[in-house]
Each structure stands twice: as structure tokens, then as C-alpha cells.
Amino acid sequence: MSSVGGATLAHLPFGDIVIYITPFTLTLFLLALVFTILVIASRPERQLDITFGADRIITKETGLTEMRFRRFMAIACGLASMGAMLTGDVFDFALFTSLVGITNVGIVAAVKSRHVQNAAFQYGLVAMAGTVPLFGAAAMVAATTGTLSMLELAKEATSVVPFAVKAFLVLGVMGEGMAPFYAAKAEMFRAPGAPYVIMCSLSSLLIFLRVIEVVLTV
Amino acid sequence: MWNEYSVGLFIVLISAAIGFLALARETDDFHRLLLIDLVEIPSLAIIALLGTDLAEALILPGLVVGISELLALSQLYIVKEGLRSRPVKSPGIEVIELAHAPLIISVFLVAYGIVLSGFTGGGIAGLGVIFYIMSRGHSERFEIVEMASGISWAVWIIAFFVFMFLPQYWYMAVMLAAVGILLKVAAKMSLMGTMWGAHDE
Amino acid sequence: MIISRISRFISNFDNLLALFAGACVVIAVLLILSLPLPYAENQLYPKSLNAGSPLNPYDRGGPPFTQADIVVQYPENSPYAGYVTAYLTPLSGFMAAHTLYLGTTIVAHPGGILDEILYNTRGLDTVVESTILFIAFGIAAFLFRKGS
Numbered sequence: 001m002s003s004v005g006g007a008t009l010a011h012l013p014f015g016d017i018v019i020y021i022t023p024f025t026l027t028l029f030l031l032a033l034v035f036t037i038l039v040i041a042s043r044p045e046r047q048l049d050i051t052f053g054a055d056r057i058i059t060k061e062t063g064l065t066e067m068r069f070r071r072f073m074a075i076a077c078g079l080a081s082m083g084a085m086l087t088g089d090v091f092d093f094a095l096f097t098s099l100v101g102i103t104n105v106g107i108v109a110a111v112k113s114r115h116v117q118n119a120a121f122q123y124g125l126v127a128m129a130g131t132v133p134l135f136g137a138a139a140m141v142a143a144t145t146g147t148l149s150m151l152e153l154a155k156e157a158t159s160v161v162p163f164a165v166k167a168f169l170v171l172g173v174m175g176e177g178m179a180p181f182y183a184a185k186a187e188m189f190r191a192p193g194a195p196y197v198i199m200c201s202l203s204s205l206l207i208f209l210r211v212i213e214v215v216l217t218v
Numbered sequence: 219m220w221n222e223y224s225v226g227l228f229i230v231l232i233s234a235a236i237g238f239l240a241l242a243r244e245t246d247d248f249h250r251l252l253l254i255d256l257v258e259i260p261s262l263a264i265i266a267l268l269g270t271d272l273a274e275a276l277i278l279p280g281l282v283v284g285i286s287e288l289l290a291l292s293q294l295y296i297v298k299e300g301l302r303s304r305p306v307k308s309p310g311i312e313v314i315e316l317a318h319a320p321l322i323i324s325v326f327l328v329a330y331g332i333v334l335s336g337f338t339g340g341g342i343a344g345l346g347v348i349f350y351i352m353s354r355g356h357s358e359r360f361e362i363v364e365m366a367s368g369i370s371w372a373v374w375i376i377a378f379f380v381f382m383f384l385p386q387y388w389y390m391a392v393m394l395a396a397v398g399i400l401l402k403v404a405a406k407m408s409l410m411g412t413m414w415g416a417h418d419e
Numbered sequence: 420m421i422i423s424r425i426s427r428f429i430s431n432f433d434n435l436l437a438l439f440a441g442a443c444v445v446i447a448v449l450l451i452l453s454l455p456l457p458y459a460e461n462q463l464y465p466k467s468l469n470a471g472s473p474l475n476p477y478d479r480g481g482p483p484f485t486q487a488d489i490v491v492q493y494p495e496n497s498p499y500a501g502y503v504t505a506y507l508t509p510l511s512g513f514m515a516a517h518t519l520y521l522g523t524t525i526v527a528h529p530g531g532i533l534d535e536i537l538y539n540t541r542g543l544d545t546v547v548e549s550t551i552l553f554i555a556f557g558i559a560a561f562l563f564r565k566g567s
Contacts (some may be wrong), residue, residue: 220454221455223458224458225457231454231537241437242444243439268462269466270462270463270464271479275541278533278537286551287551289559290554295563369548373551375546378543385498392530395538
């Protein structure tokens with residue numbers, strides 16, 4: 001098969017959904033794995049509020065339940081990214097990508113700040129709207145080619161999926177992966193407990209890289 | 219070659235474009251949420267246009283993803299807007315014999331739901347749990363409901379692995395999956411009841 | 420000048436949904452212009468209707484505990500595909516024998532073609548789907564408990 005990601009190293013069959021590993025997807029998978037382990041191991045940062053004039057420094061405490069919830073979401077996000085990196089089925093990829101989207105909402109939404117929650121809500125709206133092109137494109141791939149498996153689609157000499165359908169798929173992934181926009185604005189500078197927000201940016205980056213491979217392969 | 223598929227796709231894409239156009243012009247957060255729910259219908263229609271059994275199996279995940287994101291976002295909206303102390307009264311089902319009657323009816327509904335099993339069974343069993351919680355005004359069982367949801371998820375994963383690695387035990391796997399969906403739907407239904415009537419005291 | 424105006428528009432996160440919806444409109448129009456699309460003849464899990472069967476839209480199998488014939492992508496990966504399709508619970512079997520309308524409530528019973536696809540051949544989809552529901556439920560429950 002002519003794959004953009006290099007020669008296929010291994011197959012892992014789950015019924016109709018066959019996971020295939022190429023050097024490209026393996027690299028992305030390891031990246032997601034390393035960052036998930038870092039999230040499990042790391043302690044949340046504490047933010048300092050310095051009041052000028054009053055000569056006062058306040059350490060913002062992150063509540064234990066909030067920290068545990070956000071760590072859970074960050075780990076789930078890491079697992080979802082790993083799945084999205086390896087899966088060899090278009091619809092399964094769409095599902096993993098929307099899982100990344102909803103866990104990103106969870107990471108940001110747990111913060112007790114009106115501003116951050118507003119950003120999380122706006123991001124959630126975009127992620128929810130993003131499922132429309134994502135699932136629509138996957139269904140159109142099935143209808144126009146008769147299969148959802150990327151391995152089968154890659155066997156064709158020329159690309160059988162129409163260009164506009166590919167654009168629809170990329171648009172859906174863009175909607176799900178828009179978190180860093182919000183994370184950068186709402187989270188890094190205003191909310192305590194920074195390490196988990198790395199997962200937002202990293203997972204978005206990874207699903208963007210993967211969707212390019214998917215679009216070039218099918 | 220305008221086949222039936224393309225004609226259907228043409229109509230659905232026009233309705234999707236109209237929906238997205240409305241979404242682009244809307245500025246109120248709540249109406250945005252409602253409009254996105256509306257826009258998800260064309261995406262289900264695109265899947266349905268596939269017209270095979272696969273399409274029906276793909277609609278279910280598509281639908282569930284939409285509903286679950288709506289669940290999370292509407293709760294986020296409530297918290298964000300600070301609407302949690304709204305005066306919602308639960309219907310307050312009047313029962314003469316407070317101790318036994320709701321219990322008996324609930325047990326009957328749950329047992330019947332287990333006999334039916336699967337999706338509808340989960341709905342009926344969940345109804346039984348809602349009825350019990352509403353008639354008692356209990357809300358401290360929330361953690362149990364949450365735990366049941368987690369257990370059903372784990373049961374489902376086990377069923378999946380049996381199907382994949384021990385396919386000769388397919389019968390056990392399909393029964394595990396049926397129990398999983400029963401627990402899941404029951405937990406979700408009873409949760410709706412708890413969330414709705416939690417602040418009525 | 421224009422760039423700074425665009426960047427000011429994008430930096431307000433209230434506008435991003437409008438921007439995304441606008442992009443969706445553009446791509447939807449692009450899709451409409453690229454119509455008609457071909458419809459592949461060899462589809463997986465093709466649908467066949469048999470109006471006389473009590474399981475009408477979903478009747479694919481023979482008697483329970485036999486292997487029904489279904490079109491899957493990789494038959495070698497699911498050697499037991501078709502058994503779930505043919506299976507009916509005793510209650511469902513009773514209803515199928517006495518009424519003609521069991522097919523309308525097929526989702527209520529374990530077994531059948533949809534369970535075959537959902538749990539066996541495309542089981543990973545269902546695992547991810549229930550994980551999404553689990554995560555969304557977790558977010559809602561966390562926010563709800565924090566609020567009360």
C-alpha cells in the first residue's frame with residue numbers, strides 16, 4: 001500500500017475496525033503516551049496573585065476534587081488522542097476526535113471562574129457544531145466508496161474520496177481541535193493548575209497532524 | 219448522473235447551510251445551543267442517506283455524541299449563568315402509604331425492565347427509579363447512580379473484549395452488552411429525575 | 420490595518436462560533452457544487468426488505484444459534500459474525516411467533532443485525548461512543564455537584 005506515513009509495521013484487528021501502525025502514527029502515539037504519563041506524574045501549579053501597593057502575595061489554591069477531576073479529564077484526553085492516532089477507520093477516527101473535543105471542554109470547564117467557564121462554553125459550542133461536518137464526512141466516505149476502512153481506501157491507486165468531502169472532514173477536525181484558542185486566552189493566564197491545559201494544545205496538534213495523513217491516504 | 223443519493227444529499231446540504239447561516243448570525247448563547255441541536259439533524263440525515271444497516275448502526279453513535287455534548291453544555295450553561303437556585307418544584311407525587319407503595323411499584327417497574335432488557339428495558343427500569351426518588355424526595359443516592367453508570371461502562375468494555383478475543387462465547391458477550399445498556403439507560407433516566415428535582419426542599 | 424481588524428475579531432471568543440459556522444456554510448456550498456456524487460454499488464451490510472417477516476426491516480437471520488449470512492468488511496476477523504444477528508431472546512421469539520410487528524421494537528431486545536454491528540464487528544465504535552457519554556456525564560455531574 002502507498003501510505004504517506006511509511007510502511008505498515010503491524011495490524012491490530014478489532015472486527016471491521018483494523019488498527020494499523022506506521023512509523024508516522026507510532027511517533028504521534030508515543031508523543032501522546034509520554035505527555036499522558038507526565039500529566040499523571042505532575043503536580044498542579046499554584047498561581048500567585050500579587051497586589052501592588054499593599055505588599056501582599058496570595059497563593060491561589062486548587063481544590064482537591066477539582067484537581068482530581070481535571071487530572072482525570074487530562075488522562076482521558078491523552079487516551080483519546082492515542083486512539084485517534086492509531087485507528088484505521090474513518091468513522092472511528094471521527095468518534096475519537098469528538099472524544100478529544102469533549103474532554104478538552106471538561107479540562108477547562110471545571111475551573112471556578114465565570115470567565116473561564118464562558119470560554120469553555122463557547123468552545124463546547126464549536127466542538128458540538130464540529131461533529132456535524134465530522135460525522136457527515138465519514139458517512140459520505142462510506143456512501144461514495146462503499147467502505148470506511150482506511151486500509152481498503154489506501155489500496156486504490158488514485159484518491160476515490162471527493163475533494164469536498166475531505167474538506168468537510170478537515171473542517172470537522174478543526175472544530176474539535178479549536179481548544180488552544182480558548183485555552184491560551186482563558187486558561188494559561190487566569191486559571192490555577194496549569195499542567196493539564198497542555199493536554200488541550202497537544203491533543204489538538206496531534207489530531208491536526210493525523211487528519212492530514214488521513215486525507216492524503218484515503 | 220443524478221442518482222437518488224445525490225438528490226437527497228442536495229436537500230440535506232441546503233438545510234444544513236441554512237442552519238449554519240442562522241448559527242453564524244445568532245449572538246445569544248442559549249439560542250446558539252438550541253440551533254446547534256437543530257443543525258445536528260442534517261448530520262444524522264447525511265448518515266441515514268447511506269441507506270444500509272450500517273447507516274442505522276452509525277446513527278446511534280452520532281445521536282449519542284450529540285445528546286451527551288448537549289447534556290454537558292447545558293449543565294455548563296446553568297453553572298455559567300448562575301441559574302442553579304431557580305425555584306423548580308418537582309411534581310410531588312402524592313402517595314397515601316409513604317413507606318411501601320412507591321417501593322412496590324418501583325420494584326415492579328425495575329423487574330419488568332430487567333425482563334425486557336436492552337434499551338427499552340433500561341428506560342422502564344429508570345422510570346421506576348425516578349418514581350421512587352420523586353415520591354421520597356431523596357437526592358442522596360446521586361453517587362450510587364454515578365457508580366452504576368461507571369459499572370455499566372466497564373461491563374460494556376468486557377463484552378467488547380469477549381467479542382474480540384473469545385468470539386466463541388458470543389452469547390455471553392451479547393448478554394453482558396444488554397445488561398450494560400440496561401444499567402446505562404436506567405442510570406441516565408434516573409439521573410434526569412434527580413437533577414430536575416434536587417432543589418425542591 | 421485589515422489584519423489588525425481581523426485579529427481583533429478573532430480574539431473575541433464570542434465570534435469564533437460565528438466564524439466556524441460561516442466556514443461550514445462555505446464548505447456546504449462547495450459540497451453542493453461538487454454534486455452529484457457517485458454511490459458505490461458494493462455496500463457493507465446491505466439492507467433487504469421482506470414485508471412478510473415479523474422482524475421486517477431487520478430480518479437477516481435464520482433460527483437462533485445458527486450463523487446468518489451478513490456482508491462484513493473483514494470476515495476473517497469475525498469468525499462468529501452472524502450468530503448475534505440470528506439470536507432472539509425467548510420473550511422476543513414468542514412475540515415474533517405471535518405478532519407481525521416485532522421489527523418496530525427490535526432495539527428493545529438483545530440480538531439482531533444492529534447488535535451484531537454495534538457490539539461485534541464495529542465494537543470499538545460503541546466503546547468510544549459510551550466513553551463519550553461517560554465523560555459528558557462526568558462533566559455534568561461534577562458541575563451539578565459543585566453547584567449544589
